[in-house]
Amino acid sequence: MSVTDTQPPAAAPLIPRAQPPERPAARIIRDFARSPLALFGLALLLVIVLAALLAPWITPQNPYDLRSLSIMDSRLAPGEVGFSGVSFWLGSDGQGRDMFSAILYGLRISLMVGLIACTSALLIGLTLGLVAAYFGGRTDTVIMRLVDLHLSFPPILVALILLAILGRGLENIIVALIIVQWATFARMARATALSERGREYVEAAQSLGLSRIRILFGHLLPNCLPPLMVLYTVEIASAIALEATLSFLGVGLPATQPSLGLLISNGFQFVLSGQYWISVFPGIALLLLIVAINLVGDRLRDVLNPRNIT
Template structure:
């Protein structure tokens, strides 16, 4: 074989490799550089799957009062109950299996956190895009609302809203949306102010494209990297806020306890040695928040060009 043929044969793999290389593959490769991020992602996937399939995985339905036996109340971990199965993480004062309660509590915590973050992201991103694109009085009005919202501590604002609306999962979601949207609006506005001066926005104006199309088809996609990072962090923050509100008695109803309410149910028994009622839900909440934050930290490093090595 000639030297020219050998050179061509050697060049084929490199060309194929260049064709296979895509932005998504590059993103996955950079994300996988952090072992902690992969660990956090794996743990969160396990937690999410456990929450989704809780009705099939949990040995007991903690929301069904017919399955609860008050005689099984405050049993230690590993004790066999009257129903014949083992309470691996013990029971609370109502005879609720703590392992089942944690599985079902994760469903509420994750759904409330993800749902409120998604709604707040849509509202905040829309207002941030409008503020950056319109400018002038519109920008000033929206940003003054953002400053007003951010001037109040999130937990205090959520408590005031729930004191007015009352308990309930829907009311908790509304309260979290009202205290979270400003973070998305400020993030998107800062990015959109830079992007609106790009050539593709000027080209869209020259083509007389509708404002809605310019905002959501051209401007918003280029604001997604920082928005994804903020959304990831806000999901963890929303889960922590929901747990705090439920712990204080203003969150989800007592018939559908989340992790925060499970922690609150065992708080008064901590001094008497019944640590497991609050301890295990607290560990589950901590692991969930830490795993999300690990993923969010790596997303920030990968999606922010200034932080790339």
């Protein structure tokens, strides 16, 4: 027997097990969590949303219930105890409303206006943008000329004209914001759909004889959503800021409804007299809300960018 016959047979080489492909949702979460600034913005946004939702249970009073207000508690400094025995952590305004309560109730209105207006504008703009990109020709020309005409005017000017016609009120300001914002979504949807229309999966769907509605909303729509979701977050912040501006100018929400812009406007005349908290604290709340939304939106823009996919 030779020496080679006594050696044990060589072990088969180990073949590494193939890793399952990472799901898109898991990749988005992983990439989003890599940014501490984005996590801070998300945490701040969650705190603001939770505080706004729980406002009826965590605030000492309903600031827009006249039965809970006392003129004796008007313009109290932060930390003072009012005539009614309520401790005003952030002070009170000229009508005796607790500023902490008014800010949280105002945040509820700001978030509701931004979400309803932007969601409606997204649905309208997305539909028109997809139709313009897919059908082309006169349909595309008519829709995009309307978009160009709409975007040639400043948004606040369009909103002011609409509210002058419709009047003040929560429903009217939501309608005005929808009309202001739909064209931005339509242009983004059309640009994204044009880049996707010539792809192989669209040509395959057409060759299979699928209906145009199914191709539009079953194939083009899912591939157009990522950039539109980024724009959606940015436009929510824009809608909140625009509503606050209109309410500050006195053409937005009426005095009987909470609004951060209205709170800032009510205290603006007292700033120079030293009673800063009536305007400053609502302004800080509005600033934090817009900054938190923009931080999340900026990170989503990087995460959902196809060039940054690893």
